[in-house]
Amino acid sequence: MSDQLPIIVLIAPLFGALLVGLWGMRDHRACYPLVFTALLTSVTAAVAILFRVVNHGAIDYFVGGWEKPLGLGIQLRIDALNAPVLLIITVVALLVSFFSIRRTGEEQAEKTPHFYILFLLLCTGLCGITITADAFNLFVLVEVSSLSSYGLVAMGSNKRGTMAAFHYLLMGTVGASFYLIGVGYLYLKTGSLNMQDFHDILRNNEAIRDSKAITIGFLFMLVGIWIKMAFFPLYGWLPNAYSYAPSSSSSLLAPLMTKVSVYVMLRVMISLFGLEWVFVDLGWSHLVVWLAVVAILAGSLLALGQRELKKMLCYLIVVEVGYMVGGAWLADPNLWGMTGTIYHILADALMTLALFLAAGNFARHLGAVELKDLDGVFRKMPLTSLGFIVAGLAIIGVPPTCGFFSKFYLIRGAIEGDHWEFVVALLVSSLVSAVLFFRIFEIAYFGVKPSDGHGHAHTHEDAYSPEPTQQGRVGDLTLLRREAPLTSLVPLLITGVLIVALGLANGPIVAFIRTFLETLPHGPAL
Amino acid sequence: MDNFFQESIAPHFNFWVYVVIMMIGLWAVIAKNNLIKKLIGLSIFQSAIILLYVSLGVKDGAAIPILPHHEEHADAAAPDAGQAAPAPDAVPVSESHRGADHADYAVDPATIVNPLPHVLMLTAIVVGVATLGVALALAQRIFAEFGSLEENELLIQLKAEPTDE
Amino acid sequence: MIAKIYATIAVFITGSLLIYGVSDFPRFGDARSPANAGVEGGAGSISEYYITKSYADTKVPNIVTSVLADYRSYDTMFETVVIFVAGMSIFAILRTFRSGAPLVENFRKDDSFIDGDHQRIIVGTTCRLAVPVVQLFALYVIAHGHHSPGGGFQGGVLLGASYIILALADDLAAALRRLSEARYLMLAAVGIAIYSGLGFLCMLLGQNFLDYGVLEAVFRTDGPEMARSHSMLGVEIGVAATVMAIMFAIYANLASKGTLKKAL
Numbered sequence: 001m002s003d004q005l006p007i008i009v010l011i012a013p014l015f016g017a018l019l020v021g022l023w024g025m026r027d028h029r030a031c032y033p034l035v036f037t038a039l040l041t042s043v044t045a046a047v048a049i050l051f052r053v054v055n056h057g058a059i060d061y062f063v064g065g066w067e068k069p070l071g072l073g074i075q076l077r078i079d080a081l082n083a084p085v086l087l088i089i090t091v092v093a094l095l096v097s098f099f100s101i102r103r104t105g106e107e108q109a110e111k112t113p114h115f116y117i118l119f120l121l122l123c124t125g126l127c128g129i130t131i132t133a134d135a136f137n138l139f140v141l142v143e144v145s146s147l148s149s150y151g152l153v154a155m156g157s158n159k160r161g162t163m164a165a166f167h168y169l170l171m172g173t174v175g176a177s178f179y180l181i182g183v184g185y186l187y188l189k190t191g192s193l194n195m196q197d198f199h200d201i202l203r204n205n206e207a208i209r210d211s212k213a214i215t216i217g218f219l220f221m222l223v224g225i226w227i228k229m230a231f232f233p234l235y236g237w238l239p240n241a242y243s244y245a246p247s248s249s250s251s252l253l254a255p256l257m258t259k260v261s262v263y264v265m266l267r268v269m270i271s272l273f274g275l276e277w278v279f280v281d282l283g284w285s286h287l288v289v290w291l292a293v294v295a296i297l298a299g300s301l302l303a304l305g306q307r308e309l310k311k312m313l314c315y316l317i318v319v320e321v322g323y324m325v326g327g328a329w330l331a332d333p334n335l336w337g338m339t340g341t342i343y344h345i346l347a348d349a350l351m352t353l354a355l356f357l358a359a360g361n362f363a364r365h366l367g368a369v370e371l372k373d374l375d376g377v378f379r380k381m382p383l384t385s386l387g388f389i390v391a392g393l394a395i396i397g398v399p400p401t402c403g404f405f406s407k408f409y410l411i412r413g414a415i416e417g418d419h420w421e422f423v424v425a426l427l428v429s430s431l432v433s434a435v436l437f438f439r440i441f442e443i444a445y446f447g448v449k450p451s452d453g454h455g456h457a458h459t460h461e462d463a464y465s466p467e468p469t470q471q472g473r474v475g476d477l478t479l480l481r482r483e484a485p486l487t488s489l490v491p492l493l494i495t496g497v498l499i500v501a502l503g504l505a506n507g508p509i510v511a512f513i514r515t516f517l518e519t520l521p522h523g524p525a526l
Numbered sequence: 527m528d529n530f531f532q533e534s535i536a537p538h539f540n541f542w543v544y545v546v547i548m549m550i551g552l553w554a555v556i557a558k559n560n561l562i563k564k565l566i567g568l569s570i571f572q573s574a575i576i577l578l579y580v581s582l583g584v585k586d587g588a589a590i591p592i593l594p595h596h597e598e599h600a601d602a603a604a605p606d607a608g609q610a611a612p613a614p615d616a617v618p619v620s621e622s623h624r625g626a627d628h629a630d631y632a633v634d635p636a637t638i639v640n641p642l643p644h645v646l647m648l649t650a651i652v653v654g655v656a657t658l659g660v661a662l663a664l665a666q667r668i669f670a671e672f673g674s675l676e677e678n679e680l681l682i683q684l685k686a687e688p689t690d691e
Numbered sequence: 692m693i694a695k696i697y698a699t700i701a702v703f704i705t706g707s708l709l710i711y712g713v714s715d716f717p718r719f720g721d722a723r724s725p726a727n728a729g730v731e732g733g734a735g736s737i738s739e740y741y742i743t744k745s746y747a748d749t750k751v752p753n754i755v756t757s758v759l760a761d762y763r764s765y766d767t768m769f770e771t772v773v774i775f776v777a778g779m780s781i782f783a784i785l786r787t788f789r790s791g792a793p794l795v796e797n798f799r800k801d802d803s804f805i806d807g808d809h810q811r812i813i814v815g816t817t818c819r820l821a822v823p824v825v826q827l828f829a830l831y832v833i834a835h836g837h838h839s840p841g842g843g844f845q846g847g848v849l850l851g852a853s854y855i856i857l858a859l860a861d862d863l864a865a866a867l868r869r870l871s872e873a874r875y876l877m878l879a880a881v882g883i884a885i886y887s888g889l890g891f892l893c894m895l896l897g898q899n900f901l902d903y904g905v906l907e908a909v910f911r912t913d914g915p916e917m918a919r920s921h922s923m924l925g926v927e928i929g930v931a932a933t934v935m936a937i938m939f940a941i942y943a944n945l946a947s948k949g950t951l952k953k954a955l
Binding site: 004007011014015018021022025026061062063064065066068069070071072073074110111114115117118121124125128136137140141143144147148150151152154155162165181185187188189190191192193194197198200201203204205208211212213215216217219220 | 708709711712713714715716717724725726727728729730731732733734735736737738740761762763764765766769770772773775776777779780781782783784786788873876877879880881883884887891894898899900901902903904
């Protein structure tokens with residue numbers, strides 16, 4: 001069975017969803033055990049796949065057994081680029097499934113099985129996107145995951161969620177359609193849908209390499225993927241969709257959807273077109289890096305102006321996506337920028353997960369939606385706050401969290417690639433995140449003071465109304481009374497641990513990623 | 527000008543057509559105020575993509591990709607005779623059909639339309655229908671909650687409301 | 692107004708980029724274009740393989756069906772999953788269990804004038820006459836998908852349409868009596884279970900997922916080709932079941948605004 005591992009990662013959530021549909025609809029209590037079993041199987045399979053890839057190299061799997069000629073059937077390929085991403089997807093899904101056990105007041109209890117079906121099918125879609133090596137299959141799986149996400153976003157009782165889901169649907173469908181146009185142009189010029197085959201054609205055939213249709217095809221695929229990952233200025237759907245979705249949905253969507261789209265961009269750049277064509281023949285890298293710089297700065301500024309916690313986190317996602325796109329397009333000679341981006345996919349998934357889980361806990365168990373509602377929260381929910389602090393420090397980039405290391409590699413790549421504007425943007429956005437998070441830490445720890453003492457220069461405090469009943473709680477022994485229940489808390493704490501662990505283990509992980517990058521023809525000149 | 531038409535537009539007129547249709551759809555998605563009209567634009571946009579794919583598989587004088595029936599069959603022993611055929615336009619359809627009715631079941635690829643775009647577009651159509659279904663359900667719920675399907679009225683209502691979870 | 696300006700600019704830019712790419716496309720109808728005949732430096736034209744060798748591999752004359760249900764059946768499985776997800780999403784978005792809930796207040800209550808009995812006689816009788824014919828034709832389309840244009844999706848849509856016609860003829864409750872909500876939700880899941888179950892069976896027997904050739908022992912055919920042909924029929928049936936269930940589910944939920952009580 002071990003060579004069937006790639007499919008097992010995918011089939012487990014699919015069968016889980018079907019079983020929930022058949023059995024869980026009748027008996028709601030059977031839902032969660034089925035979900036848990038399915039996701040645990042996926043995680044195990046993903047771990048096994050990672051070990052296989054580390055020890056034996058890339059895994060090729062031909063669905064339906066059609067191997068020759070290449071592209072006859074659909075090929076799945078797992079190499080050092082997508083094996084870690086696959087693991088992160090399944091782990092995040094498992095953690096969020098714990099969190100989703102309690103969904104009080106978010107949607108009707110009768111829809112529990114439907115929520116879990118959409119949840120599992122989203123995981124199936126994301127895993128499928130990660131392992132496929134066929135351009136059209138990617139589109140179908142993108143649509144599977146997108147449709148589940150529209151349902152998950154609109155499921156709650158929040159009116160704004162429905163409107164947000166509609167805009168998300170429009171933009172998401174236009175993005176996927178642009179990607180499909182790109183694939184169409186590529187198919188028209190080469191007759192192939194398989195990524196490996198297309199890469200070979202591009203390398204061997206001079207005429208096709210220079211053709212305008214291929215360039216336009218790449219452009220449209222790229223723009224479609226950028227819409228899906230909310231790269232500035234195509235980010236309009238993200239803040240509303242993720243803020244107004246129910247907590248369990250946004251905790252699943254926010255860490256995963258945009259990161260998997262970043263992975264898709266990397267896959268298109270590296271395996272479909274090849275870095276040589278993208279960086280040398282195309283010559284757009286400077287433009288894209290400048291776009292990324294604008295994305296980072298704009299996202300940071302917009303995040304500063306937000307009063308709601310979740311909206312602020314959504315703009316931070318826009319900033320992180322800017323990091324990743326910029327890092328991938330730095331085109332520095334040793335590909336440290338690309339390394340940083342790949343590492344950052346893993347890091348950012350965990351950081352965003354922790355932030356959204358914490359925000360979900362604050363909203364659910366404390367009713368805190370706006371930043372000013374968070375006052376005194378360190379006292380009321382210490383463990384959740386601990387997770388939030390770890391994630392915040394990771395976003396700012398404090399060692400030994402993973403956020404520090406991804407910024408380190410990105411800056412190294414930017415310096416080597418002579419993109420000083422990117423370095424400046426990274427540093428500015430780190431500063432802004434520091435301001436954002438310390439503002440929250442201050443409100444959360446010290447509470448909101450009626451008088452503006454202590455010389456804190458934050459002008460936003462004057463706008464908050466003081467709540468004298470919250471004062472004087474320093475010596476309160478009933479600390480954990482309003483803390484979140486275990487199922488909401490444990491995933492957050494585990495994620496916090498993972499954030500630090502990923503940072504400490506960055507050496508071997510980066511070395512593993514570099515083994516993949518070194519095999520590329522336009523790879524690092526080591 | 528006439529040369530431009532002969533060389534650029536005439537051999538690619540199907541692609542020009544699909545670009546025009548796609549742009550009409552895209553314009554409607556962005557510019558129209560009514561949500562249902564946006565969805566209609568989205569449908570038009572997706573239909574144009576389907577046109578693109580299907581039209582790229584067309585071959586002059588070729589038939590649909592269904593091999594005709596025949597009584598006794600021998601698996602394609604003869605090599606692909608169609609590969610070296612110089613003028614695919616010259617092969618009449620009826621002749622190849624009659625030819626296929628005999629034991630030799632060699633099929634000339636030039637007489638049969640490319641099946642792969644059809645397959646891909648079956649998938650794309652289904653995906654489009656599914657998306658449209660979800661979008662209509664969302665539109666219905668928006669109407670039930672807000673009382674309007676016009677974008678400007680909805681924005682006014684959204685701004686006026688206090689945020690809640 | 693400003694949306695129209697944005698739209699015009701966006702459309703202009705996108706359109707010109709697309710047209711710019713069109714300039715080195717192959718001629719319309721060219722049988723030797725890269726898509727149709729492959730290109731230098733690649734692995735050989737897959738569409739020519741499909742045309743010339745698919746009958747030998749699968750014994751199915753309809754090349755589109757053989758590509759859809761065998762060579763690229765992984766895609767088709769996820770296509771079916773897309774339909775299923777759409778049905779579940781619509782259920783999650785729209786379905787309400789509280790009758791008279793605020794969700795329906797905004798609709799005007801004047802759709803009672805459609806209920807005229809005199810209209811129902813014509814529509815009702817015609818529909819009731821048509822439904823069995825439609826269903827029979829749908830089953831034919833599914834079964835004959837190997838030899839003529841057809842297959843699971845087309846047949847499934849026809850079957851779903853037959854239930855919708857029934858709902859139009861009498862009312863939604865009559866159709867729901869024949870295909871209740873629990874039943875169609877189950878049918879949707881069963882359809883995909885058939886599809887992926889067949890693929891999983893192939894895995895259990897030692898080959899890759901959806902590699903139907905290995906099922907010749909199960910189907911007791913001589914040679915893997917007929918096993919592929921039969922498995923294709925099996926997966927098409929699964930697809931038809933899901934599509935039928937979800938088409939009706941979409942209609943039922945959209946027409947009754949999620950309550951499944953009163954419909955068009």
